[in-house]
Amino acid sequence: MSDIVIKAAGWLGPEGFGNDLAGLANWPAPLGEALRRGELEELRWSELFDSEAERFARMDWLSRLGLMAVELLDARFETWDAQDREQTGICVETATGCLTSDAEFLRLPRPTVFTYTLPSTVIGEICIRHRFKGPMLCLMSSGKSTRATIDEAAGWLREGSAKACLCVSCEAVSPDVAALLPPDLALENKWQACALLLGRKSGAPRQHALGKGTLTETCRHLCRAARRC
Amino acid sequence: MEALVEELKNKIIAALSLEDIKPADIKADEPIFGTGLGLDSIDSLELVSMLERDYGILIEEMSVAQKAFASVRTLAEFVAKNRKN
Amino acid sequence: MGASLETTLSQPRAAVAGCGAICATGAGIGTLADALRDNRSALRAREAFAGKRYQTTVAGWVPEETIAQLATHDPEHADAHAFLMADAALQEAGKNLPTAAAGRRALVLSTTKADILAMERVFHRQPCSRTVHRHILPRLLADDLAAAHQVRGPVQCVSAACISGLLALQQGASLIERGAADVVLVAGVDLVSHFVLAGFTSLKSLDAEGCRPFDSRRTGLSLGEGAGAVALVRRDLLPSPVWTIAGWGSSNDANHLTGPSRDGSGLVLAINRALQRAAVATGGIDYLHAHGTGTLYNDNMESLALRTVFGKNVPPCSSSKGIFGHTLGAAGVLETILCLLAARSNTLPGTPRLLERDPVAPQSMLLRPQPATRLRCMLKINSGFGGANAALVLRKDPA
Numbered sequence: 271m272s273d274i275v276i277k278a279a280g281w282l283g284p285e286g287f288g289n290d291l292a293g294l295a296n297w298p299a300p301l302g303e304a305l306r307r308g309e310l311e312e313l314r315w316s317e318l319f320d321s322e323a324e325r326f327a328r329m330d331w332l333s334r335l336g337l338m339a340v341e342l343l344d345a346r347f348e349t350w351d352a353q354d355r356e357q358t359g360i361c362v363e364t365a366t367g368c369l370t371s372d373a374e375f376l377r378l379p380r381p382t383v384f385t386y387t388l389p390s391t392v393i394g395e396i397c398i399r400h401r402f403k404g405p406m407l408c409l410m411s412s413g414k415s416t417r418a419t420i421d422e423a424a425g426w427l428r429e430g431s432a433k434a435c436l437c438v439s440c441e442a443v444s445p446d447v448a449a450l451l452p453p454d455l456a457l458e459n460k461w462q463a464c465a466l467l468l469g470r471k472s473g474a475p476r477q478h479a480l481g482k483g484t485l486t487e488t489c490r491h492l493c494r495a496a497r498r499c
Numbered sequence: 500m501e502a503l504v505e506e507l508k509n510k511i512i513a514a515l516s517l518e519d520i521k522p523a524d525i526k527a528d529e530p531i532f533g534t535g536l537g538l539d540s541i542d543s544l545e546l547v548s549m550l551e552r553d554y555g556i557l558i559e560e561m562s563v564a565q566k567a568f569a570s571v572r573t574l575a576e577f578v579a580k581n582r583k584n
Numbered sequence: 585m586g587a588s589l590e591t592t593l594s595q596p597r598a599a600v601a602g603c604g605a606i607c608a609t610g611a612g613i614g615t616l617a618d619a620l621r622d623n624r625s626a627l628r629a630r631e632a633f634a635g636k637r638y639q640t641t642v643a644g645w646v647p648e649e650t651i652a653q654l655a656t657h658d659p660e661h662a663d664a665h666a667f668l669m670a671d672a673a674l675q676e677a678g679k680n681l682p683t684a685a686a687g688r689r690a691l692v693l694s695t696t697k698a699d700i701l702a703m704e705r706v707f708h709r710q711p712c713s714r715t716v717h718r719h720i721l722p723r724l725l726a727d728d729l730a731a732a733h734q735v736r737g738p739v740q741c742v743s744a745a746c747i748s749g750l751l752a753l754q755q756g757a758s759l760i761e762r763g764a765a766d767v768v769l770v771a772g773v774d775l776v777s778h779f780v781l782a783g784f785t786s787l788k789s790l791d792a793e794g795c796r797p798f799d800s801r802r803t804g805l806s807l808g809e810g811a812g813a814v815a816l817v818r819r820d821l822l823p824s825p826v827w828t829i830a831g832w833g834s835s836n837d838a839n840h841l842t843g844p845s846r847d848g849s850g851l852v853l854a855i856n857r858a859l860q861r862a863a864v865a866t867g868g869i870d871y872l873h874a875h876g877t878g879t880l881y882n883d884n885m886e887s888l889a890l891r892t893v894f895g896k897n898v899p900p901c902s903s904s905k906g907i908f909g910h911t912l913g914a915a916g917v918l919e920t921i922l923c924l925l926a927a928r929s930n931t932l933p934g935t936p937r938l939l940e941r942d943p944v945a946p947q948s949m950l951l952r953p954q955p956a957t958r959l960r961c962m963l964k965i966n967s968g969f970g971g972a973n974a975a976l977v978l979r980k981d982p983a
Contacts, residue, residue: 324537327518356853360836365723367743375779376707378552381544382516384783385841385969388696390744394970397836403853405834406972407751410723410741418740425758429591431833431857450706452717541787541842548786557637561788 274424275477277434277469279492280342282335283462284308287318288493289342290478310335310444310461318342323399330371330386331442333395335463336362339438340396345467347400359404359432360396361419363439363485364389365411366447373446392440404432413455415439415464415486423468424480437466439485464489503575511571514549515542527571543568555583592831592863596979598757598768599826601817603921604676606669607810607908608644611653612676616907616918617925623934623952625906627794627806638781639790644808644909645776664716666699666811670729670773673813678733681767682821686736690765693726693741694752694772695913700779729771737765746875746968747834748772749812749916750976756816757829766818772917773811780807780912787842795878795910796937797903798887798945805877808909812917819981827924830961830979831864833857837971843881848889851973855893855965858975864961869899869977871932871956872963873923874949876903877910878937882967887944898946899963900954906937916974920964923978927959 279290285308310331315323319341326334347355367389375383385391390408397403405426409418423435440463464486471477478492508522511531515538525531531546532538547564550556556578558564567577608626609615619626626644633641646669654672655662661671670693697703699719705712706720719725726741738759742752749772756768784790784807791804819826835857837850845851859866875886890898904922911918926933934952941949960983964976 328516355838365721367722369720372703372779373707375783376704379782379786380514380548381541381783381786384786385541387779387783388743388745388969390968390972391841391970393744393836394841394972397838397971398840401838403835403838403850405857406744406836407755407834408742408744410721410726410743412721412723412727425762431591450703450720452714452720455718455721539840544787547788 272479273471274427274468274480275471276466276480276492277474277477278343278345278467279465279489280339281462281464281489281493282338282342284460287342289344290492291344310442328382329395330368331444332368332370332389332440333386333392335440335442335461336392336438337395337399339440339463339465340436343465343467352401354433355401356403357433358402358435359423359426360393360402360406360436360438361422362390362393362408363411363416363419364441365413366441366443367410369447369450370442370444373450396436415484417484419485420480427468427470433469435468437468437485439464500575500579503579504571507571507575507578510549510553511546514545525571529570531568531571531574550578554578556581591861593861594863596828596830596981597819598760598816598829599819599822599981600814600924601681601822602677602679602815603924604673604813605810605918605921606646606650606672607911607918608646608808609908610647611650611672613921613925616922617929619907620922620925620933621929621953623936625794625936626908627906633781636778638785639788640792642792642794643776643806644810644911646810661715663713664699664719665701665775666695666719666725666773667728669811670771670813671732673811674729674733674769674771677813677815678769681815682817684767686734688737688766689735690737690759690768691726691730691733691735691739692752692755692768692770693722693729694748694917695722695725696743696745696748696774697780698722698725700775700777704777704779733769735769743913744968745970745972746910746912746915747966747972747974748913750832750964750966750974751834753814753829753916753920753976754832757832760816760818766821768816769813770816770917771811771813772914774809774912774914776807776809789879791878794937795905796939797876797878797905797935798883798942798949799938800940800942802878802880802883805879806905806909808911810908810911810914810918812914812921814917814920824982826981827927827978828981829976831858831862831977832975833861834974837973839971841971842969845885845971848885848892850971851886851889851965851967852892854973855889855963855975858963858977862977862979864977866894867897868961869963870959870961871923871926872899872901872965873919874901874903875966876905876935878905883942884944886967887946890946898948900932900948900950901946902933902935902950904933904936906935916964916966920976920978923962923964927962930956930959932956
């Protein structure tokens with residue numbers, strides 16, 4: 271697997287957020303109160319980023335988390351040309367999927383909520399924002415993070431189906447979600463999101479070897495300079 | 500009618516999650532769609548859904564909705580005429 | 585299209601060994617083959633769902649007696665309809681497969697809402713067995729199906745809107761190509777429910793009478809439910825000839841969440857990727873099964889995408905959503921099965937409920953079935969919410 275490398279990593283969860291750059295002392299946006307408290311429902315885009323995210327308020331938490339994890343990547347997508355974006359793929363893994371939106375829709379059926387009652391909508395949001403048109407896949411897991419997205423992405427890169435690939439894991443866990451699940455199911459009860467940018471080994475300065483860990487393990491390991499809340 | 504216009508402005512903001520918009524930002528006689536609010540086809544469906552929920556008005560053809568959405572004032576007149584609650 | 589380095593599959597290793605289906609036509613691929621031969625729609629209204637202000641209750645409902653029979657034979661899963669249907673389809677597909685150790689058997693499930701009926705019951709605090717409560721999580725439905733079918737190899741659960749089925753077939757083929765499994769059971773399942781009827785009603789995208797794909801007077805789609813299953817086996821374990829999964833591709837429109845990209849460019853990308861991987865030229869496709877939902881937008885976009893890829897030579901094509909509706913997570917699998925049934929009877933499928941072809945639709949869109957002169961290579965395509973597109977190439981081996 272040494273021909274495939276990690277070019278960037280990012281994560282966020284109740285304990286904080288971070289990416290694989292050493293040191294976040296000069297993080298552009300002021301660290302907001304909501305992130306300090308670790309509450310999902312109070313996260314705001316502007317607490318983390320100076321950039322705009324027009325549709326953020328209209329999205330559900332699964333899409334918001336995915337978008338934020340990708341935004342944390344130090345990848346400078348805005349400098350990528352159209353062809354590179356066309357060949358950037360994305361593979362998402364989630365266990366709880368869109369249950370928050372399912373609960374909201376059951377409470378009150380509305381068209382905007384309905385569009386988020388699919389776990390793969392987060393892929394649509396990420397691709398709309400960054401104009402990625404590569405292969406896409408959304409895998410449902412049973413709770414623990416796995417290596418599935420990394421293995422798929424590595425396969426795509428190796429066979430040339432994509433030139434770059436995002437591996438994303440999102441869990442939008444809320445009390446609504448807990449209420450729908452069977453009581454004996456032991457799922458991670460914390461919300462979180464991780465993203466890795468994978469590519470082929472090149473001469474670029476910052477690349478990390480692909481270890482053997484799961485998506486979340488790999489991400490957390492690389493983001494050691496995480497900002498603690 | 501003015502009270503209904505204000506009420507509708509608030510409902511539009513809530514239904515479409517227009518976080519940074521205040522009622523004063525929406526002009527009663529300007530088109531709801533095709534302005535700087537950045538609304539799309541799903542948003543017009545969302546408003547149709549709101550009309551049914553809050554005023555009991557069932558719209559089956561989107562062409563009826565499009566006429567009603569010409570402006571907030573037009574919408575207020577439409578609601579006043581057709582409301583069941 | 586930019587330069588692509590797509591690896592081509594010169595000798596595809598994933599071959600179809602069996603199919604199974606439960607849908608509006610009833611239980612078994614035989615019921616589907618009959619509907620195909622007769623060009624017949626199985627869409628119908630449903631009294632039990634009337635009075636709720638849905639645009640319509642006309643959908644591809646699985647017959648109540650079919651479900652009742654399945655429940656009688658499997659009381660433990662009597663209220664687990666998604667499981668019952670997928671399990672039945674898998675049983676039919678899994679007959680007469682070459683033996684493989686459990687560790688070499690894999691399962692890939694495709695679904696958008698898993699057992700949505702269970703979620704509704706839980707939400708409304710109605711009784712719900714523990715068995716089906718698990719199936720609110722799509723992956724647990726996949727795990728239970730895997731356990732019921734002697735699968736100890738890889739298990740995957742794909743949930744990517746309406747392209748899930750094709751992605752599941754792609755994943756199944758991929759598992760065989762890279763040597764991770766010798767037998768892969770691929771199943772797609774989804775149920776029609778209040779949840780989904782309410783959702784599509786709120787988008788005003790249902791046709792009150794029933795969908796008319798590519799018809800000039802079409803007004804929307806029809807939902808459908810059911811399960812399709814395809815057993816993929818390593819090619820060398822089967823006697824010739826076989827149908828192989830020769831190529832696949834997917835893409836995102838990166839444009840809008842529910843409306844397809846106006847120019848169809850996303851679907852074009854997916855098709856070209858699949859053709860490239862299969863090393864087949866556009867002229868090599870003998871039949872194309874469209875997504876063809878019957879909405880104004882989809883069928884327009886798809887027509888444009890096909891013109892872009894095939895120019896004036898769009899292959900003979902059709903849509904079968906007029907038979908069993910848009911079965912969401914099951915669509916890619918059921919519609920692929922329909923392609924295989926067509927090949928078996930050497931018949932090009934018609935498009936049930938299409939009466940008057942829209943002028944923008946391909947001229948080669950068939951209203952009624954026709955004998956096929958040549959069926960060696962087929963293309964299946966689907967598009968879905970979130971800008972998703974997928975394409976799959978099926979090729980007979982040997983031709």
